[in-house]
Amino acid sequence: MFQYLNGMQLKKEIKMKIKLNFTWKIWILIITLILSLISVFGVPPVALQKGVLITSVESNSKAFETGFREGMIITSVDDQPINNADEFSKLILNKFLQTGNESIPVVFDTTLTEIVYFSNKSPEITISDIPATNLKFGLDLVGGSRALVQAENKKLSSEEVKDLVDTTQNRLNEFGLTDLKVRQVSDLEGNQFMLVEIAGATPEDLESMIAQQGKFEAKIGDEIVFIGGKRDIASVCRNDATCAGIRNCEHTSSGDICKFEFTVYLSEEAAKRHAEITEKLDVNSSNPQYLEKPLDLYLDDNLVDTLLISEGLKGRVTTRVAVSGSAEGETREDAYKTTEEKMHKLQTLLITGSLPFKLEIVKLDTISPALGGEFLRVIIIAMLTAIGVVAVIVFGRYRKIKSSLALLLTSLSEVIIILGIATVIKWNLDLPSIAGILIVVGTGVDQQIIILDESRRGEFLSLKQRMKRAFTIIIGAYFTSVVAMLPLLWAGAGLLKGFAFTTIIGITTGVLITRPAFADIIRKIEE
Amino acid sequence: MTEQKEKPSKLKEKKRFKAQIARFHDKYYKNLLLIPAIILLFFFIYMGIFYSNTGGFIYRDISLTGGTTITINEKIDTDKLKQDLSDKLEDINTRRISDLITREQIAVIIETKTDRETSKEILEDYLGYELIDGKNASFEFTGSALSEGFFKQLLIAVILAFIFMALVVFIIFRSFVPSAAIIISAFADIFMTLTFLNILGIQMSTAGIIALLMLIGYSVDTDILLTNRVLKRKEGSLNSRIYSAFSTGITMTLTSLLAVTAALLIVNSFSAILTKIFTVLLIGLGFDLLNTWITNVSILKWYAIKKRN
Numbered sequence: 001m002f003q004y005l006n007g008m009q010l011k012k013e014i015k016m017k018i019k020l021n022f023t024w025k026i027w028i029l030i031i032t033l034i035l036s037l038i039s040v041f042g043v044p045p046v047a048l049q050k051g052v053l054i055t056s057v058e059s060n061s062k063a064f065e066t067g068f069r070e071g072m073i074i075t076s077v078d079d080q081p082i083n084n085a086d087e088f089s090k091l092i093l094n095k096f097l098q099t100g101n102e103s104i105p106v107v108f109d110t111t112l113t114e115i116v117y118f119s120n121k122s123p124e125i126t127i128s129d130i131p132a133t134n135l136k137f138g139l140d141l142v143g144g145s146r147a148l149v150q151a152e153n154k155k156l157s158s159e160e161v162k163d164l165v166d167t168t169q170n171r172l173n174e175f176g177l178t179d180l181k182v183r184q185v186s187d188l189e190g191n192q193f194m195l196v197e198i199a200g201a202t203p204e205d206l207e208s209m210i211a212q213q214g215k216f217e218a219k220i221g222d223e224i225v226f227i228g229g230k231r232d233i234a235s236v237c238r239n240d241a242t243c244a245g246i247r248n249c250e251h252t253s254s255g256d257i258c259k260f261e262f263t264v265y266l267s268e269e270a271a272k273r274h275a276e277i278t279e280k281l282d283v284n285s286s287n288p289q290y291l292e293k294p295l296d297l298y299l300d301d302n303l304v305d306t307l308l309i310s311e312g313l314k315g316r317v318t319t320r321v322a323v324s325g326s327a328e329g330e331t332r333e334d335a336y337k338t339t340e341e342k343m344h345k346l347q348t349l350l351i352t353g354s355l356p357f358k359l360e361i362v363k364l365d366t367i368s369p370a371l372g373g374e375f376l377r378v379i380i381i382a383m384l385t386a387i388g389v390v391a392v393i394v395f396g397r398y399r400k401i402k403s404s405l406a407l408l409l410t411s412l413s414e415v416i417i418i419l420g421i422a423t424v425i426k427w428n429l430d431l432p433s434i435a436g437i438l439i440v441v442g443t444g445v446d447q448q449i450i451i452l453d454e455s456r457r458g459e460f461l462s463l464k465q466r467m468k469r470a471f472t473i474i475i476g477a478y479f480t481s482v483v484a485m486l487p488l489l490w491a492g493a494g495l496l497k498g499f500a501f502t503t504i505i506g507i508t509t510g511v512l513i514t515r516p517a518f519a520d521i522i523r524k525i526e527e
Numbered sequence: 528m529t530e531q532k533e534k535p536s537k538l539k540e541k542k543r544f545k546a547q548i549a550r551f552h553d554k555y556y557k558n559l560l561l562i563p564a565i566i567l568l569f570f571f572i573y574m575g576i577f578y579s580n581t582g583g584f585i586y587r588d589i590s591l592t593g594g595t596t597i598t599i600n601e602k603i604d605t606d607k608l609k610q611d612l613s614d615k616l617e618d619i620n621t622r623r624i625s626d627l628i629t630r631e632q633i634a635v636i637i638e639t640k641t642d643r644e645t646s647k648e649i650l651e652d653y654l655g656y657e658l659i660d661g662k663n664a665s666f667e668f669t670g671s672a673l674s675e676g677f678f679k680q681l682l683i684a685v686i687l688a689f690i691f692m693a694l695v696v697f698i699i700f701r702s703f704v705p706s707a708a709i710i711i712s713a714f715a716d717i718f719m720t721l722t723f724l725n726i727l728g729i730q731m732s733t734a735g736i737i738a739l740l741m742l743i744g745y746s747v748d749t750d751i752l753l754t755n756r757v758l759k760r761k762e763g764s765l766n767s768r769i770y771s772a773f774s775t776g777i778t779m780t781l782t783s784l785l786a787v788t789a790a791l792l793i794v795n796s797f798s799a800i801l802t803k804i805f806t807v808l809l810i811g812l813g814f815d816l817l818n819t820w821i822t823n824v825s826i827l828k829w830y831a832i833k834k835r836n
Binding site for chain 1 (some may be wrong): 550578587598600608624626627628633634635643646660662663664665666667669670672673676677679680681683684688689691692694695696699733734737740741742743748751752755759760771774775778779780781785786787789793795797798800801804
């Protein structure tokens with residue numbers, strides 16, 4: 001059946017045969033494969049796109065204000081086209097090196113908009129070359145942070161977690177974090193968690209940003225006047241120097257201390273409460289300008305500041321309240337910066353409101369992106385070596401180039417289809433997912449060996465009947481594997497979901513698309 | 528010329544060899560069951576002692592007990608670090624990560640049961656520089672209560688997976704002994720693998736448990752193939768059907784085994800997760816050879832012969 005042909009002839013013959021004999025099952029495989037390649041590499045291929053990708057933008061920075069956002073692609077700077085990250089860095093360095101304290105305008109062209117950036121410092125962004133594929137990798141491969149959050153000493157209901165997710169999302173957005181995912185997850189035991197995932201660089205203070213309860217209370221004596229959140233706070237003045245900002249800095253023995261102040265507008269209800277409470281107060285006997293009790297500001301039960309209430313406000317319905325506080329630093333600059341941060345945090349907490357319970361971070365991973373590239377390289381090498389080993393064994397056993405080649409190409413196409421599906425549904429490939437792909441390739445090869453062997457067995461049967469026999473075994477094996485993976489979709493708060501998910505997707509693709517096509521290819525080769 | 532003459536005699540020899548094996552197997556297949564039975568017995572005793580000593584069935588690493596994994600992207604002497612900090616960081620374990628080609632160290636991984644903040648401070652004190660989350664260092668912290676929960680749930684997942692698998696097997700073959708034979712050999716695979724890991728002193732992790740789930744899938748594949756060929760086919764003798772299943776099945780398992788070994792050699796120590804998965808698979812597939820081609824074959828043959836008579 002198989003003569004000694006030289007390479008060219010062989011290729012020709014395979015081509016001819018395949019061209020003439022494509023069955024619909026093989027067509028389905030080819031079409032799925034092409035679609036997968038398109039979704040992985042993009043049309044036109046993303047690798048050919050010129051420019052650099054913004055991987056992160058510092059929160060509350062000039063760059064952020066000007067409009068730089070994560071995920072944008074910068075194509076040129078001052079009409080000078082940019083090809084890669086190196087070029088970009090050199091260009092930016094040159095531009096801002098000579099400026100000194102003088103601000104200069106620089107025009108950045110991105111694929112979305114044009115940004116005019118006016119400053120004496122280079123924009124606070126990190127960039128990288130544009131990735132060659134549309135594949136998205138998990139935090140454990142490319143770096144980022146992930147926190148699994150629960151309430152302290154309290155089992156949360158599904159609704160409570162839903163509210164928590166909303167508030168947290170809101171709050172983190174207010175803090176200037178953009179590329180983040182906040183989700184509700186539950187596990188096999190019915191525990192509810194909130195999962196926060198942030199790609200790229202790990203923000204400082206991540207723990208307090210996520211887990212701080214942020215309970216803000218303004219009290220006179222023991223009576224609450226107003227708390228943070230929509231019910232009591234109509235609006236908070238921010239980014240407006242006339243009603244918010246750092247008022248003064250002083251030098252002390254231990255360093256510098258700065259004071260901030262901003263205006264808060266209360267709701268009608270809170271304003272009335274203020275009137276009722278102050279009505280009962282007497283004037284301070286030693287300091288008659290003020291009332292006898294001050295307004296105390298608490299954040300998570302810690303006293304932040306104490307404000308004296310002027311005598312004129314007694315019993316008045318006032319919607320305007322000035323909130324203040326202070327922070328220290330070793331140098332003037334330090335103090336200024338920490339005070340600014342503290343003010344921003346307080347403003348955010350006043351707007352978003354507090355969480356109704358104390359939180360506990362039960363799992364916190366902050367992963368550096370440094371090893372990511374090396375990691376992927378090792379995985380790809382491992383996978384190729386494994387496939388190479390399989391190739392040697394399969395060829396050694398069957399001594400048939402065409403069948404062995406078909407087996408390898410089918411396995412490879414299975415990997416590509418899984419990756420294609422992953423890009424379509426925007427699945428992040430984390431390590432468990434990659435382990436899943438490995439198991440899919442493994443079972444795929446095993447089942448193709450069954451098909452190959454069955455096709456050569458039982459001479460009295462037609463090839464079609466032999467394939468049918470192969471498929472009864474394969475379907476049986478398929479169902480045992482799928483049911484074995486199901487519990488993992490829920491165990492461990494879904495952190496291992498990637499493994500179960502890719503495995504199920506992969507072996508299902510195998511049984512529905514690649515295995516039937518492989519059987520037809522073998523039939524065509526054998527006939 | 529000579530080659531052509533040799534071929535028929537070689538074929539004859541092969542046939543004779545096959546017949547010899549078949550005769551041997553017909554005579555001793557029940558006795559062969561003693562091999563897995565003795566191993567199983569020995570392992571049961573070992574596990575019994577292990578349980579009474581440790582109060583558990585496996586050694587658990589910090590992914591299942593809670594603790595912190597710290598990766599520092601610097602060249603640091605791992606042995607010295609372990610020695611110097613062993614009384615400060617609870618249950619410290621270190622591993623170095625090297626470049627695949629140059630073998631130059633690129634990072635160190637430190638595992639400890641100590642919590643995140645404390646271990647960060649201790650390490651910064653020791654190293655003399657700041658460790659910045661997500662920049663020169665990675666921190667992965669899991670609280671002990673959560674890990675305990677993970678462990679419990681993963682056990683449930685393995686048990687459920689096993690039960691589901693058993694149900695599917697019963698539905699496919701609809702006869703008790705052959706289905707039970709598959710389930711027994713799958714159980715033996717998992718049990719022997721776990722015991723062997725204990726004997727080697729290898730700790731189990733979440734990744735290791737994932738590998739056990741993979742193993743269920745892999746081991747049952749060949750068992751289903753075997754049972755299908757032996758029970759659902761009529762052509763050929765019982766022995767020839769077993770032999771045909773063996774030649775397919777052994778190719779399957781050997782390919783997986785060698786592919787896993789190759790992958791293990793490459794990822795070794797680079798990725799804790801993948802290393803653990805491949806190690807568990809390697810051991811498991813090894814035991815699967817024993818349990819499919821001795822345990823399962825013997826029970827199935829016994830059953831088929833009894834049914835025929």
